[in-house]
Amino acid sequence: MRSIETGEPGHSADQVTVRRTNLALVLRHLRAEGPRSRATVAAELGLTRSAVSQLVAELAERGLVREGRREHGSVGRPGTTVELAGHGIAGLGAELNVNHVNTIALDLAGEVLSERQVALDARTAPAEEVVERLVELVERTVADLARRDVQPVGLTVGVAGLVDEDGVLTHGPNLGWRDVPVGPMLRERLRPAYDVRVDNEGNLAALAEATPGDPDRRDVLVIFGEVGVGGGIVADGRLLRGRQGYAGEFGHMIVEPQGRRCGCGRVGCWETVAGLRALLDQAADPDDPVRDPSLSLDQRLTEINRRADLGDTRTLAALDQVGRWVGVGAAVLANALNPAAIVLSGYFAAVGHHMRSAIETALVDGVLAPGAGGTRVELSTLGFTASVRGGAQAALETVFADPARVERRPLARGALR
Amino acid sequence: MRSIETGEPGHSADQVTVRRTNLALVLRHLRAEGPRSRATVAAELGLTRSAVSQLVAELAERGLVREGRREHGSVGRPGTTVELAGHGIAGLGAELNVNHVNTIALDLAGEVLSERQVALDARTAPAEEVVERLVELVERTVADLARRDVQPVGLTVGVAGLVDEDGVLTHGPNLGWRDVPVGPMLRERLRPAYDVRVDNEGNLAALAEATPGDPDRRDVLVIFGEVGVGGGIVADGRLLRGRQGYAGEFGHMIVEPQGRRCGCGRVGCWETVAGLRALLDQAADPDDPVRDPSLSLDQRLTEINRRADLGDTRTLAALDQVGRWVGVGAAVLANALNPAAIVLSGYFAAVGHHMRSAIETALVDGVLAPGAGGTRVELSTLGFTASVRGGAQAALETVFADPARVERRPLARGALR
């Protein structure tokens, strides 16, 4: 029943393809199921033990797996577990946002190898300068890696706006940018040996939440809220970009045609009732410190949580009201996409536990399928790092899709038997 | 930039996989590009001429391709074109709807081999009896094929309602059915040699509109309107079902929270403002013949078109108003999914040319991406046969995905060479 496809273009297959497929299969299996012996892998994947031995040997030569400890069964010769190694390579993720640029480097197992951030104001600085800051940050991150003899395999940059297939930011209202060729600029300045891609930050956040391999995380919808509301869709394990890469712009769905005017010029956009501003307008008077933009967002959200915990009726009513709207929009999307989970990220993750019941009620009320079609509401635990993590994971995913991308080098002595 | 995937489960590859992949590749290439010589196929697909020769020979043995006419180039030996044959097999599509069941059989090239229909009232008859009618119709269709020595390769049944992965209709409000195991019942009664699958009719209609191979038809959203409104999503060439197969229930998106009560019990569902009833309520008084349910839908829609053509202001205003709402809902979906095309099917296709400008205006107004993100509005030309055609195509797609499913039989004398 899974996935009817309508004629993928695809490419011709030969023995190299077979090898690539099986290398990738073994590597992803080790990621999904954890360390295990060659014999176990063979049984679980339907390959022979000899084939798995050869595949593991090649993955080890590429520095992607290593042998672990002995695994004693009840009887028989004990196996030697094989596990992800991948300390030799890293995926790079970066984010270019209104008031900061930051980077992260993850190894194959998803461990953080380097993390850097620089504050700036993208609205006042020219685009060239902002990109230059990002270039410097990436170069320092790559230097961090070089010190540990780690090779970057790819860089994915998330930006707040619409990005076309070539990596050009065509429309970035929050940054105040239009038609800025971020991807080409980065490639020009970095001249990298690795791939550089640019994507919408909501898409990358969605990728970060869609844990690879978990069947309950193959259909995930991420809703990211701050002043604006955006997100991304992972369906059947694939990130949906749409025809021009503009999918996931949930914030400007019109949910209340007789509602308030939005910053984008339209009336009744979802972010006018579910965005941070809607919450603050209802929860606090204009001179209330939680609306003081000079305080950090974290501080202000902590204060709102404190008031809600103390039972402040105005705060609770505001959270309930906004939660209801979040649920209404979530229901619209759930009717269309029937995701396994809707993950709330950004400011929703910070105060979401106080909105959860209102969201869930509105979701169940608004979805035709009984029990909201099984869609669960979850709060992101990745906080504001979701986009960069997703970017780094996207880069790593190219290795999981084709481990032969990583160069083969003579095995360090004693690394494998 | 295409498709980042997050760890498909996948299956191990060997030489058989290589063969299957390349057989499928050649077959799909012939479908997408039309008849051409082996040498041309080899050049276009990056295979060697010898490989293509062998692949074509095997496809011919399975009855899927045949040689066509001589193809004279400017110089050199002329090639012999190879083209889709597939008169030996057929995909079956069926539909189980409120007032009829019908079937269709398509050959590999999409030509209709058989088409049958029986009227009934699924709301009053017990489910067993309705399924029995469908069984009879399928058996007669299979008999039609047998007379021409054609083998069915699969049957896909579209039903008006939510279908889970096992083919159980869990929720069919228009049929008045709940938890009817349509798939298991059909398999039990037919005991078929071919696959039987059951799916939502909107999903199958979407599949029918997403022409295989066309890059402009890889991201398509179908909106099917009758009394209810439903649809389906094809993204990146794949049909989206969602976690439990409930994706595409657009009709019950809430678009007007202060609006009218819907048959489903909610308030402000899209179908209350975009469904057929909304149009009729605004276009005609209760005693108007266009609202007479004893007349066929075709007749009533023809009358509406006639009035609109004559410039009847009330009719035009109703079409404009409903079109605006169609556009509002389409915009919500386009913001989320950025499809290449939104195809209007069902009653929308019949009167859509009078609603088109209203729809497009509301779409452009409601989508954040400039120019509606490139999303075009199109009217379906498949009429009410979209679902059955999509079902038959889904069955055929299993052959295009794996031509080795069709049995190999000794070549008829002189069929090839």
Added chain:
DNA sequence: CCTAGTTTGTGCACCGCCCGAGCAAAACGG
């Protein structure tokens, strides 16, 4: 302690498939 039984990991022959080279066949042009 020693042996039978079990399981792991590797080596080797075999098979299937695509590649590349070579060749006959079938046109066209001078």
Added chain:
DNA sequence: CCGTTTTGCTCGGGCGGTGCACAAACTAGG
């Protein structure tokens, strides 16, 4: 009529997975 071009096929070669055999390593039981 012969050189040139292009097509479609045949034939070794290499690659990669399968299946079988075998040594290695450990448990259980006498």
